[in-house]
Amino acid sequence: MTVHRAYFHHPEYSLRLDYAHLTALPDRLWERTDWRALSLVGNQLTALDPRLAQFTELRALDLSGNALTTLPDERVLLQQLEALILSYNQLQHLPEVVCRLPNLRWLLLKGNQIKELPAIIGQLQQLCILDLSFNPIQTLPPALAQIPTLTNLLCASNQFTDFPAVLLQKPQLQQPEHLDLHFRLRLSADGLKNLFVLLRQAQRQRIALSARQALLALLFDRPLDAVRRGDAIALLPLNANRQLRRPLHAYLTAAAAPLQAGSRVYAVGQLQQLDPTWLQQQPWYTAEPGLATHVILGRQPNKTALQALPTAVHWVSEHAVQERWRPLVAMDWLEAERSKLQTLLLSGQEAAITLAVQWLDGSTLVREFAQELLLAYTPLPIAARTLRQQLQQLFARALPQFEPQHLPHPAFVFYKKMPNHTEYAHQTNKSETDLTKRIIQYTHEVTYWEGTTLAQLIFEQTGAGYDYLLRHLPPAALQWWLQQFIEEEYILCFSNLKAMQELPALDAADWSTIRRLDLRGCAFRRAPSLQQLQQLPNLEEIDLRDNPIRYLPRTTLAQFAAYRVFISK
Numbered sequence: 001m002t003v004h005r006a007y008f009h010h011p012e013y014s015l016r017l018d019y020a021h022l023t024a025l026p027d028r029l030w031e032r033t034d035w036r037a038l039s040l041v042g043n044q045l046t047a048l049d050p051r052l053a054q055f056t057e058l059r060a061l062d063l064s065g066n067a068l069t070t071l072p073d074e075r076v077l078l079q080q081l082e083a084l085i086l087s088y089n090q091l092q093h094l095p096e097v098v099c100r101l102p103n104l105r106w107l108l109l110k111g112n113q114i115k116e117l118p119a120i121i122g123q124l125q126q127l128c129i130l131d132l133s134f135n136p137i138q139t140l141p142p143a144l145a146q147i148p149t150l151t152n153l154l155c156a157s158n159q160f161t162d163f164p165a166v167l168l169q170k171p172q173l174q175q176p177e178h179l180d181l182h183f184r185l186r187l188s189a190d191g192l193k194n195l196f197v198l199l200r201q202a203q204r205q206r207i208a209l210s211a212r213q214a215l216l217a218l219l220f221d222r223p224l225d226a227v228r229r230g231d232a233i234a235l236l237p238l239n240a241n242r243q244l245r246r247p248l249h250a251y252l253t254a255a256a257a258p259l260q261a262g263s264r265v266y267a268v269g270q271l272q273q274l275d276p277t278w279l280q281q282q283p284w285y286t287a288e289p290g291l292a293t294h295v296i297l298g299r300q301p302n303k304t305a306l307q308a309l310p311t312a313v314h315w316v317s318e319h320a321v322q323e324r325w326r327p328l329v330a331m332d333w334l335e336a337e338r339s340k341l342q343t344l345l346l347s348g349q350e351a352a353i354t355l356a357v358q359w360l361d362g363s364t365l366v367r368e369f370a371q372e373l374l375l376a377y378t379p380l381p382i383a384a385r386t387l388r389q390q391l392q393q394l395f396a397r398a399l400p401q402f403e404p405q406h407l408p409h410p411a412f413v414f415y416k417k418m419p420n421h422t423e424y425a426h427q428t429n430k431s432e433t434d435l436t437k438r439i440i441q442y443t444h445e446v447t448y449w450e451g452t453t454l455a456q457l458i459f460e461q462t463g464a465g466y467d468y469l470l471r472h473l474p475p476a477a478l479q480w481w482l483q484q485f486i487e488e489e490y491i492l493c494f495s496n497l498k499a500m501q502e503l504p505a506l507d508a509a510d511w512s513t514i515r516r517l518d519l520r521g522c523a524f525r526r527a528p529s530l531q532q533l534q535q536l537p538n539l540e541e542i543d544l545r546d547n548p549i550r551y552l553p554r555t556t557l558a559q560f561a562a563y564r565v566f567i568s569k
Contacts, residue, residue, distance in 0.1 A: 007036060007037035007059050007060035007082075007083060013034065013035060013036035013037065013057075014035065014036055014037035014038070014039070014060075015029070015035055015037070015038050015039070016039045017029075017038075017039065017040050017043070018039055018040070018041040018042055018043075019041065019042040019043070020043060021043065021044060022040065022043040022044060022045060023043075023044045023045065023046070024045070024049070025040075025045075025048075025049050025051075025052075030051065030054075033054050033055055033056065033057070034055075034057050035055050035057065035058055036057055036058065036059050036060070037058070037059060037060040037061075037062075038055070038058060038060070038061050038062070039060075039062040040061075040062065040063055040066065041062055041063075041064050041065050042064075042065040042066075043065070043066050044066065044067060045063070045066040045067065045068060046066075046067045046068065046069065047068065047069075047070070047072075048063075048068070048071060048072055049072075050072040052072070052078065053072075053078065055078065056078075056079070056080060057080065058078050058080065058081055059080060059081065059082045059083065060081070060082065060083040060084075060085075061078065061081060061083070061084055061085070062083075062085040063084075063085060063086055063089065064085045064086065064087040064088050064089070064108070064110075065087070065088045065089075066088075066089050067089065067090050068086065068089040068090060068091060069089075069090045069091060069092070070091070070095055071095040071097055071098065072097070073095070073096075073097055078101065079101065079102065079103070080103055081101050081103065081104055082103050082104060082105045082106065082126075083104075083105065083106040084098065084101070084104060084106070084107055084108070085106075085108045086107075086108065086109050086112065087108050087109065087110040087111050087112075087131070088110065088111040088112070089111075089112055090112065090113060091109065091112040091113060091114055092112070092113045092114065092115070093114060093115075093116070093118070094109065094114055094117055094118055094121070096118055096120060099118060099120045099121050099123050099124060100120075100123065101124070102123075102124075102125070102126065103126055104124050104126060104127055105126050105127060105128045105129070105149075106127075106128065106129045107124070107127060107129070107130050107131070108129070108131040109130075109131060109132055109135065110131045110132070110133045110134055110135070110154070111133070111134045111135070112134075112135050113135065113136065114132070114135040114136070114137060115135070115136050115137065115138060116137070116138065116139065116141070117132075117137075117140070117141050117143075117144075118141070119141050119142075119143045120143070121141060121143050121144065121147075122141075122143030122144065122145075122146035122147060124147060125146075125147060125148070125149065126149055127147050127149060127150050128149050128150065128151055128152065129151075129152040129154075130144075130150060130152070130153050130154070131154040132153070132154060132155050132158065133154045133155060133156040133157060133158075134156065134157045135158065136158075136159045137155060137158045137159060137160070138158075138159050138160060138161055139160065139161070139162075139164060140155075140164040140166045140167070141166065142165065142166050144166045144170065145166050145169040145170055150170065150172075150173070151172050151173070152173070152175070152178070153170075153173045153178065153179065154178045154179075155178065155179050155180055156178065156179075156180045157180060158179075158180055158184065159184070160180075160181065160184055160185060162185070163181065163185060163187070163216060165213070167179070167199075168199060168209060168212040168213060168215075168216065169209060169212075171196050171199035171200040171202070171203055172200075173196075176189055176192035176193055176196065177189065179192075187220055191219060191220060191243070194219070194241070194243050195215070195216065195219055195220075197241075198215060198219075198238050198241055198244060199212060199215070201237075201238055202215065202235075202238065205237055205238075207234055207235065207237075207238075208231070208234060210228065210231050211231040211232075211234040211235055213226075213231070214227045214228070214231040214232055214234075214235060215235055215238070215244070218232070218235070218244060218247040218248055218251060219243060219244060219247065221247070224251060227251065229252075232248060232251050232252055233252070233306070235248055236248070236268075236297075236301050236306055237300075237301070237303055237306075239269065239297070239298075239299055239300060239301060240299050240300045242403070242405055245299070246403065249297055249315075249317060252297065252315040253297070253315050253316055253317050253320070256294070256314040256315055256316050256320075257293075257294075257314050259294060259316060259320065259321065259324040259325075261284075262293075263284055263293050263294050264284060264285075264286045264291050264292050264293045264294070265282075265284055265285050265286065265292065265293075265294045265295070265296060265316070265321065266285070266286050266287075266288070266289050266291075266292035266294075266295050266296070266309075267279060267285075267295070267296040267298060268289075268295060268296070268297065268298060268301035268302060268305050268306060268309075269297065269298025269299045269300050269301035269302070270298045270299040270300055271296065271298045271318060272298065272299065272318065272396060272404060273318040273319065273322065273393065273396035273397060273402075274296070274318050274321060274322065275393075279296075282325065284325070289305050289308040289309050290308055290309070290310060292309060292310065292313055293313065293314060294313065294314045294315070294316045295309060295313050295314070295315050295316065296316055296317070296318055296321055297315050297316070297317065298318075318396070319396075319400065319401075322397055326362075326397070328362060328363060328364045328366070328397070328398055329362060329363065329364065330363070330364050331362075331363045331364075331365065334359060334360070334363055334365055335365075337359070338365075341356050341359065341360070341365075341369060341372070342369070342372055344356035345369065345372040345373060345375070345376040346372060346375060346376065346457070346461060348379055350380070350384055350387055353376045353380075353387060353391075354387055354390070356376070357387070357390050357391060357394055360373075360394065361394060361397075362397075363398075364398075366394060366395075366397075366398035366399070367398055367399065367448060370395075370399060370448045370449055370450075371449060371450065371453045371454045371457055372457065373391060373394065373395065374407075374442075374449055374454065375414065375454070375457055375458070375461075376391070377391045377407065377408075378408055378412060378413045378414055379413050380410075382410045382411070388410070392404060392407065395407075399446075399448040400447075400448065401446070401447075402446075402448070406442070406445065406446055406449075408438075408442060412438075414435065414438060414439075414458055414465075415435070415458055415461070415462045415464050415465075431499070432464065432465075432466065432467035432468075432499035433467065433499075435458070435464055435465055435467065435468065436465075436467045436468040436471065439451050439454055439455055439458075439465070439468050440468075451468060451472060452468070452469060452472055452473055452477070455468040455469050455472075456469065456481075463496060466497050466499075466500075467499055469481060470500075470504050475505065475508045476508060478504060478505065478508070479506070479508045479509040480509075482504065482506070483509075486513075486514070487518075489513055490513055490514060490515045490516060491514070491515075491516045491517075491518055492511070492514045492516070492517050492518065492536070493518040494517075494518065494519055494522060495518050495519065495520040495521050495522065495543075497522060498521060498522060498523065499522075499523050500519070500522040500523060500524070501522070501523045501524055501525065502524070502528065502532070503528045503532045503533075503535070505535070506532075506535035506536065507535050511535060511536050511537070512537055512538055513538070514536045514538065514539060515538055515539060515540045515541065516539075516540065516541045516543070517533075517536065517539055517541065517542045517543065518543045519542065519543060519544050519547065520543045520544070520545045520546050520547075521545075521546040521547070522547055523547065523548060524544060524547040524548065524549050525547075525548045525549055526549060527542075527544065527549060527552055527556055527560070527565075528542075530559045530560075533563070539563060540563060540564060541563060541564040541565075541566075542560075542563050542564070542565050542566070543566045544565065544566060544567045544568075545566050545567060545568045546568055547567070547568070549567060550567065550568065550569065551567070552565065552567065
């Protein structure tokens with residue numbers, strides 16, 4: 001921290017006695033009393049001379065790197081002081097005399113033994129920077145919220161046992177990396193950044209402190225027993241934030257009474273799943289918030305409408321309304337058209353996809369075609385906005401807990417399908433590693449998109465996605481999937497899997513008929529191990545040509561003596 005260096009720009013008014021092995025202040029220091037800045041870094045001072053109080057013009061005092069355990073208890077001590085650096089001393093508590101310095105702006109206490117701060121620290125009304133790093137601080141006093149100018153708080157390597165409540169009142173302290181909360185309290189850095197964004201919004205909207213505490217519990221999956229319903233409702237103006245929306249909706253709708261024939265439903269905010277025109281035509285819908293028994297919770301609800309709602313109203317999701325009044329139905333005639341539906345969805349043609357969407361709308365088959373619908377959605381051009389919206393509505397209606405952010409960005413595609421895919425290696429614009437990461441990215445948070453099914457569809461279309469299948473298929477399913485690579489009953493050919501670097505497990509089925517292993521054009525950097533080859537008990541020949549491997553060590557040659565091995569020179 002270098003905030004105090006500006007005070008030393010005028011040498012005639014500043015004095016540096018750094019690393020001078022001082023155990024007491026020298027006599028020549030008292031020859032004048034108009035010092036503006038005094039630096040005593042790296043000495044051996046264990047106490048300060050009370051005569052420092054005569055330096056009435058002193059603005060900056062740097063005592064870091066000494067052995068101070070306390071400070072003189074003088075009420076008139078350095079009343080004009082603006083920067084006080086006490087880093088790396090032996091202080092076990094912050095002397096109260098420091099809290100009586102009315103002009104103090106920078107207080108640096110890094111590397112001491114301070115466990116807590118006194119409540120009177122709130123008297124430092126000019127304080128801008130407070131450095132508590134590398135102290136065994138366990139909590140922060142509420143009095144810090146009384147300091148309007150405090151904008152930088154450093155607490156690295158603290159010993160917090162819980163989130164300091166004072167931070168809920170000081171959203172301007174928006175450097176979570178300086179607070180070290182993600183390490184000790186296991187709070188993610190991204191989650192903390194989002195929290196401070198929401199806290200700034202809450203401050204602008206004058207949301208109560210108890211509601212901000214509820215915000216912390218909802219965002220970080222903490223026990224919700226202490227969260228009051230009124231505090232959760234107070235957070236609804238922040239509903240546009242997607243990290244908050246899901247837990248907030250889940251909390252409010254958890255205790256809702258079921259929708260019945262006599263229910264009166266009102267909607268607040270922007271709906272994502274229900275068509276507002278259809279909704280307003282229903283007999284159970286009311287345009288008067290005061291008459292509602294149930295409220296559909298959308299995005300960015302109007303504050304005036306929220307205030308007009310009855311106290312005992314029940315909150316319901318769009319999905320609950322659809323299940324009650326627009327349930328999915330089994331369309332028996334579609335069962336015979338499964339192969340046609342898959343062909344239409346994977347064709348890449350907007351007209352064909354539109355037809356398939358029209359057939360599937362309202363059908364229970366949507367959940368079974370979730371993978372195909374996703375692969376139909378991703379290659380659509382951005383200009384196909386209407387079809388994209390139709391697919392999103394189809395997902396929202398049929399897939400439980402669907403959120404629009406679960407869909408890839410409009411510019412993203414899993415692969416680019418080519419007219420002729422006889423050469424698998426040229427069918428995808430993604431590497432196998434990248435494709436595996438992308439499949440994991442869009443399937444690990446949800447249950448309606450299944451990674452292996454998605455990868456199999458991609459492989460059938462382009463020959464890509466096999467890296468994910470080799471890594472994630474269950475053993476029995478993997479053995480069944482590998483059967484397609486058997487040629488002429490005795491050749492196991494993986495030459496089309498250009499990114500393969502090692503043999504998959506082949507020990508859960510009978511591979512005794514295989515006499516030739518074709519690995520030509522793969523990515524092997526070393527020969528398969530003898531243990532891997534023993535999975536093929538009657539193997540005679542191994543083709544490793546056009547791989548990154550160029551020679552076999554002598555030890556490997558001796559082990560491979562029983563096989564004919566081909567490699568490129």
